[in-house]
Amino acid sequence: MKKIEILDSTLRDGAQGEGVSFSVKDKIYICQALDELGIDFIEAGNPGSNPKDMEFFTEIHNVKLNHSKLCAFGSTRRAGISCQDDQNLQSLIAANTDYIVIFGKSWTFQVTDVLKTTLEENLLMIKESCEYLCSHNKHVFYDAEHFFTAYFENPDYALKTLQAAVDGGAELLCLCETKGGFMIDDCRKVVHEVVERFGNRVKIGIHTHNDCGLAVANSLIAVQEGASHVQGVLLGFGERTGNANLSTIIADLQLKMNYQCIPSEKMKNLTSICKRVAEITNISMNSQMPFVGSSAFAHKAGMHIDAVLKNPMAYEHISPEEVGNSRVFLMSEVAGRSTVIEKIQKFAPEIKKTDKVVAAIIQQVKNLEAKGYQFEGADGSFELLVKKITGKYSPFFKLHYYQTTGSNPRPEEGVCCCAQLKVEVDGQIEITAGEGDGPVNALDIALRKALEKFYPVVSKFRLEDYKVRVVDGKSATAAKVRVIIESSDGESSWTTIGVSCDVIEASWIALVDSFEYQLSKGL
DSSP: OEEOEEEEOTTTTGGGSTTOOOOHHHHHHHHHHHHHHTOSEEEOOOTTTOHHHHHHHHHGGGSOOSSOEEEEEEEOOOTTSOGGGOHHHHHHHHTTOSEEEEEEEOSHHIIIIISOSOHHHHHHHHHHHHHHHHHTTOEEEEEEETHHHHHHHOHHHHHHHHHHHHHTTOSEEEEEETTOOOOHHHHHHHHHHHHHHHTTTSEEEEEEBOTTSOHHHHHHHHHHTTOOEEEEBTTOOOSTTOBOBHHHHHHIIIIISOEEOSOGGGGGGHHHHHHHHHHHHTOOOOTTOTTTSTTTTEEOSHHHHHHHHHOGGGTOSSOGGGGTOOOEEOOSTTOOHHHHHHHHTTTOTTOOTTOHHHHHHHHHHHHHHHTTOOGGGOHHHHHHHHHHHTTOOOOSOEEEEEEEEEOSSOSBTTBOEEEEEEEEETTEEEEEEEEESSHHHHHHHHHHHHHHTTOGGGGGOEEEEEEEEESOGGGGGGOOEEEEEEEEOSSOEEEEEEEESSHHHHHHHHHHHHHHHHHHHHO
16 A cells, blocks of 8 residues: 555644634644544644744653654745744744745745745745755755646746755655645646656645635545645644545545555544544534544434444445444434334333334324424433333422523623522422523523432533524524533533423423433433
């Protein structure tokens, strides 16, 4: 298998994505995750651009990386000054990495209108910057910014910029499709030409953006045309519509196209590492992301599920275990017996596909989903539903009443709502109140306070996420709403659902399911 080098730019190009901001600790944790996955190179930031990146390069040298090599990133020297006097180049050397990624201009417009210098001076800037870094015993990767735009406007000059980098000692030429607007055939043509001209002397790389949705496709095409180095961001985020998604590229190249990107034994860690990076970045992964998304191997239609249970190859192009993901069967109104049985047997293995209760469960799911419920994302509520139908449910408490009151303006910072409730457990009455940032938060606090006397474990329960969706917008303010609550006890998480024309009631239904589901697990 031919080796394809992978360079991850999550900490540099990915950091330019909207809403993305890394602390120094975040950057270190992401480096450790990428190293664990077996990524070859980590483009960790531009030490000349801000104090945080320079601090990172100081701190990261105290961290042991077993596989990945760090790269500092920066530009060629400025026009009209020497390399020795260029502060950016000095910062790159001070970052103390063996590898440096340096970018320069390929497009004549960028040279004359942005840098405000001559085409000849730009060639010297590229060549001399590479020479200077090589003289300090650095491995130099040259990023040819806007190369595809440059090539189609002035191919002779674009190729001269690459020659300048080679003459300066660069060991890699990375062709950057900076605007993300080129089609596959254009990408193929350009990479083929560069590989033909320079491929016998240096490595050729590809760096694409996703403005036309082709970042992954163009990266794969570049590899087919001879590129042996691919740059991108593990989860694909970045400026505008993002960078090439490396989680998809790595899986495509290694599992589909017979290339080696990461150590084979690391492929099973792909999903978990992606989830870890998403958590550190504080973003939600797209559930439909290929290979690693939570829906990548999710099946909903009854006939599909029945076929997958007989042979997963019926609807899956690979085994989810190959990338560390898992198969999911979604509960819905289109689910059949196979779906129900697969879900039920995780907590009630004694129920068989031919049992009459299965039909009752399916019918009740259909009835509730017609009213706005959606059990595919609420496993906790589905399990409680099955227990109720099969006679295995016993409520842990009885509600006598609840009421909520809100205040605006707030009487004090952080408190805008109070909730009072009365519950009964085994004949004992408990009346409590709670203050919170909204009625649902106040109810959550009050209910936990009321139940702690009887079930101390509820002190560990926390509401982690809360989503509200209007089910029927035609009814305006009288429309039904669907509330999804995700809860956690610090070790596991579960999701429950409630539907009502009253958002507080829908929230209460989901909240009660959340408490009762986990209590039924632990008692």
